[in-house]
Amino acid sequence: MLRREVEEAELVVYGRACPNCGGFISDRRLALGVPCSSCLRELPKSLDYRSVYRVLKEEGTLKGFKEYYVFRETYSDLVKFFVECLGSEPWSIQKMWLRRIAKEGSFAMIAPTGVGKTTFGFVVALYLARKGKKSYIVVPTTTLAMQAEKKLNELAGRANLIVSPVVIHSKLRKREREAREEQLESGSFDILVTTSNYLLRNAERILKHRFKFIFVDDVDAVLKGSKAINYLLRLTGFSERDIEAGMEIIRLRREAAYLSSLQARSEKLEKRLQEIRERLEKLRNRIERKGRERRILIIASATGNPRG
Ligand SMILES: [Zn+2]
Incomplete structure (x- = not known):
């Protein structure tokens, strides 16, 4: 699959870039806006997104292109x-x-x-x-x-x-x-x-x-x-809880920016920064996980x- 992309490429093959499967794709196909050769073996006559979609569906290889x-x-x-x-x-x-x-x-x-x-x-x-x-x-x-x-x-x-x-x-x-x-x-x-x-x-x-x-x-x-x-x-x-988390993120970011700007570094300061980083990570996850x-x-x- 990679080899085929290399053969088709003008200059480079990109990784994780196929608009359908997220795999390797040649610069040529990428420029045409069509998926890689594993997703779409032959280029259809019309490269219009509707035609491409139809072919992918027929071949049973439709993935991320559907969203597009x-x-x-x-x-x-x-x-x-x-x-x-x-x-x-x-x-x-x-x-x-x-x-x-x-x-x-x-x-x-x-x-x-x-x-x-x-x-x-x-x-x-x-x-x-x-x-x-x-x-x-x-x-x-x-x-x-x-x-x-x-x-x-x-x-x-x-x-x-x-x-x-x-x-x-x-x-x-x-x-x-x-x-x-x-x-x-x-x-x-x-x-x-x-x-x-x-x-x-x-x-x-x-x-x-x-x-x-x-x-x-x-x-x-x-x-x-x-x-x-x-x-x-x-x-x-x-939710109100999300908003509270959002407010806390803003406060912690401000504190971290202030602490990082200080000239004098101390063990206590580094410890606090580490604490802030861990807390931020937790808060971000909480908001994102909810989907x-x-x-x-x-x-x-x-x-x-x-x-x-
Ligand atoms: Zn692909």
Whole structure:
């Protein structure tokens, strides 16, 4: 197998690099984006990822390439939906964000006003609503919550999508507010939009639902104080114990950095550093071992400086 890769290679063979089995692969195949010769004996006529996927499946050698295939399919599906909603192709920065969504990654969306961060968040929420998954959108003000409601309905209309967003803000009449809170309580909604104030005052009501996607619009305004951060982390599936572990990691890292910067070294200091390293290892394992269900958190900011 290795020999065959060497024969095919122009210059080098890479180890642990086949996109399907993770084994040896020639630079030539790697550049074409196709798996190694053990996975895919003959190169198919079309090197399109769909053809490659089909052949691997037929030959019974499909492994890691499946994940890549699902990512590519999800991405092209997302782009198609984006065009349905907005009537135009996504810009390159929006394409980058869509790729991250397709990988189910969480990220901070830092871009100046006018790049369409908010609209982007809405489109993703609608896309997931179509798949029967819940989203939560947090905005800093009542005005923005009202605008969100209008925009969500407008976008859904363009994509011929029937969704039921529940939007809660301080300007609702009493009866309307009660009706919407009942919907929130029973979980009969796809998209929830509230102000950050509402989240702070009604956290338990919101935290009991499972959201696939959490979008924080204008994080600089929303995240005033660690309480809001705490709730957002819990929404993303971290338990209070995980968050405590996370806080301890931050404290220990700071202490270790301080101790390492000291000129005078002593046995006592080295011992403490060793203690910190062991504790950090334990805490990291605790968080990673849980294998949480994947959820997506996007925080949008115009400045990239989330401090309020
Ligand atoms: Zn392979």
